[in-house]
Amino acid sequence: MDLPRIDTSYVGRRREATEVRAALAAGRLVTLTGPGGVGKTRLATAVAARLAPGFGDGAVFVDLTELRDGALLPDLVATRLGLHNRSGRPALRLVLDHLRGRALLLVLDNCEHVVDEAAAFAAAVLAECDGVTMLGTSRQSLGVAGERLLRVPSLAVPAEDVASSPAESARYDAVRLFVDRAAAIVPGFELTAGNAPAVVRICRHLDGLPLAIELAAARLRSLSPRQVADRLTRHLPLLTAGPRTAPERQRTLRATIDWSFSLCSPAEQAVWLRASVFAGTFDLAAAEHVCAGPGVAPEGVLDAVDGLLDKSVLVREDHGDGVRYRMLETLRERGQELLEGTGERRLVSARHRDWIDRLTASADANWVGPEQLSWIDRLRVEQANVRAALEWSLTEPGEAGAVLRIASRLDEYWTFFGHSLECRQWLDRALAATSSDHPDRPRALAMCALHAVWHLDLDAAMRRLAEAAELAEPRDELLHALTSYVRALAAQISTDAGAADLAAEAAAVFRAHGDVRRELHPLWIFGVSTGYRKGDIAEGRRALRRMLELCEARGETRYRAMAQFGLAYLEVERGDVELSERLARESLRNLMQIGAGSGTAYLLDSLAWIADRKGEHVRAATLFGAAATLWRAIGSAPEIAVSGPHRAHRTSTLAVLGEERFGRAFAAGRAMSGAEAARFALGEAAPAAGARPGSLTGRQWQVAGLVAEGLSNRDIADKLVISQRTVDTHVQHILDKLGFRKRAQIATWFTERR
Structure with a gap:
């Protein structure tokens, strides 16, 4: 269950909570309405916490207050669901594909400022994901067919004629x-x-x-x-x-x-107004940078923050060993209104943007080093502020150039956490809003191309690279190397033999300039392309070992995991399978420090290949099942990302086990959570004997039972009073989850577990 880390206690509201639960039982979209400050969020959170155990996939809470651009609503939901978009598909499609067939309570909090986008999103979920129930909070209705409105009243107070005992x-x-x-x-x-x-x-x-x-x-x-x-x-x-x-x-x-x-002191008033430009949460260092100014010295910000905490204007949140602050939305809105009246709004917003500019520059400069994990944690909690700074810069006249600079940084962060498409959109908007002679334009074009490659829009990437080449200074070797690297990545994705040469060219230039960070990924492309596609294992090993040594010498985590995966990739096919397994597990351990991302799907798949090579076929099938869940979560498939070895080893495993045994082991893997899959892949836990009934939603379990009774899809539709198309979808999702191909396998599986 993913619910906000706020005080979910509430006084009273028993009647309202009962009404909300009844409405959710009767319909799939309930919106709590009422004025700001009436307690909609707290009521929704408390109800969600109570109902979450009744949903097979729990409850997920999405706070929309941090959004300035409603178009990013599906991206924010995808992030809360733990999805990493590597497919290039719209985020809405990725979310819908993930939610289809799941039993989930999705809470959309504070919809009023993006009500049109929230309505469109809710309508799409209602149409395509019949296992998902939604609870929204908004000052106005969403206006979606099937929506049930519940107005949250103020708390009951004694009437004038009631004694005050x-x-x-x-x-x-x-x-x-x-x-x-x-x-x-x-x-x-x-x-x-x-x-x-x-x-x-x-x-x-x-x-x-x-x-x-x-x-x-x-x-x-x-x-x-x-x-x-x-x-x-x-x-x-x-x-x-x-x-x-x-x-x-x-x-x-x-x-x-x-x-x-x-009743606030002048310093507290100033900090209240200036802090209203933050989105999400902020820390003291950010407050000192943004909120200091006339009437408040930097060293006086802490006292003002402390006073605002005392007065319940700010809420304290603990994050690891640090403290962050959040302003309630209603108070933030009033603060922005008052800030506008002071004439300081542009100055303070620019200061906030400059803080993000400085923060991302520091993270970018220190990306390859021992502080990488700390920077990743920091950037994740600052994501809302990054978005707010980029949006303000794009909408404020004359400020779009800052977006070229900020969004061109930290490409590894944007990519690893599935935000490549979003970053490309920021860059596209900034490129459209700035002049052709802007000094940051060539690099922004190259980075925009890189993100386009990551989500497989290769034609657009080549157009951006061509434009970057036209604008680049002839002596700018680093920019030319960057474009060669992007072309190498595109070539590798396209299985073009030229990938190795382009990568070698880029790596050599970066090495000559002492740019270790930029040398790392070209080394990976060269090593894998040379070792796997060209068959020169020795040369591929040399490149990947250099990459690994560079990472280890600097205490870097992300690229180190990538180098280990690359070496495991080579060894499993043409080298030492035991070494391959050790490398793959070390890579997975490194990735788990960062948080499961797209790389985890590759590693679970590669560990399945290794198990097949070692003759551990049940383990291989289980790992294929565990990987399948992650491939779906990133909007990709092994047939696209690692088609050759995946197809070969899956076919080999299936041939040894047969469809029935393969399907059982595959289903056990599909039923694992991400943490369970990681432990199993690392050899720390055994899989369940078969897919648990809980791996299916309640409706899917019901459909599986009717399949076991011998009913056709049309008969099931008539019995459940739903469309045959919906039943077809349920049956297909059951087959996918259990790793089966035939309805008869569902019947056997259900009968054994009933």
Whole structure:
């Protein structure tokens, strides 16, 4: 289950939670609506946590607040699902293919600012993925057919004529929330006969809005309940006299936010406004760079942040051994409105972009080294801020050139985590928005071509390379070497014999200039192409061993894993199979430090080849099954990526085991989680005896049972009152998951496990 690391406790809401669960049981799309601060996210998170165990594939939470460009919504969902797009297909198609046949609760939080894109995405999931149920939160409906709307009300407050005794007051959710949050700020705080009337007054004035109540409770650090109530009584009438067109509750919330703002020190106010430009989370170093300025010295930012944490304007999140901060969306929106009014918006946004520029430059310069894993972790938590900085630069006149520079960095990071298509889109937009003589254009064109190659758009890549060559200075040897490298990669993907020569040319230039990082991948292309395609194992080994030595000398992880895989690739086909297995396992261990990515699929497949070479055919079939799940997750297939050895060893394994035994072992591999597959591949665990029933969704298990009863797809459709096309899809997914080819195999498998 992938739910946000936030406080999911909530007071009351039992009735609402019950209604949400009932609505989700009756329909596949439920949207919680209501004004900002009413508690939609907390309710959705709590319900998802309760329901997740009932879904075969759990629950996944996607916070859309970090998006500035709604077109990236499918990319963000793909990231949350752990998908790595190496196919070049649109991210939406990758997500739909992954979700089809799964039983999953997908939570889309804060849809209102990308409502059109969220609606289109939800409609596509409803149409193609009948095992997926969606829970959305938005200030407005998505407007999708089949959507069920539930308006989240404010918390119940005592009426004017209700006595304010502690026992009576505590029956109301708004009062209980205030007391709960007050006790967290003032240990030992309790509702008493002395403070109950003031607490009730506070909750009434705030109309039961949870966010407003929490902001008011935060004031108890320095005020009593009576003082808070008195100040609210004096301030809210004035503050709510604003836009009469806004609903009363929204005006009340804004008034509460503005009241909290007015009680902040000038430094806290400045940091609140300036920090509103961050997307997702941020750390203290970023806050000091972006939020310092008139009224706040860099060394004063920490005190202001501490004050905003005390006042519940910022929320603290622990990340490893560091701390990051998040601003609630409603407070961030108000901060941006107020920042716009100060005339500082452009300056602060530029400062935020410059922070990302500096961060990515440092990560790029130190990519090949012992800090690589730390940089990967850092970049992953900063992804939302990177996107925000790129989007601002593209939409602010005269700033698009920065995108050429920033998005041209860290190509290995973008590629490994499946964001090549997104990076190419940033570069395409920046190239279209900048002049032809921009100094960063040639390199940006080459990097755009590289990302196009990674998702197999080779024609577009060649066009970008041709343009880069036209603009490049004749003496710019490094740029020419970069274009040769990209051409070598394209040639290798196309099984062109010229890949080795192009890679050797690029590697030689990078070596002459002392650019170790850029020499590494050309060495890999040369080593594998020479050793596997040309059959010169000795020359291929030399290149890959040089690559491995360069990585080990610098403490590099990603390219080291790649070098080990390359050597294992050569050895399994034409060399020492035991050495091949040791290298492949070392490579997998290195990759697991980074996080499972596209390389893991290659390694599980190669370990299957090794098992076949060693005569361990059941193990080979199991590894083929485990790899199949990962190939699907990256939107690729072994028949495309490693067609020759994959086909040969799978055929060999199938011939020895026969379809039935192969199918059972393959199904056991398909049923493994990513962590289980890695442990099995490393020899640390044995597979299950066969695919678990839980490897199928509830609907698939039901269909498998009807197949076992001898019903045709048309009969199953009639019995379940669904279309025959849907049944056809279910049966195909069952066959894929279990590694079978015939319906009779499904019947046998189901009967044995029932």
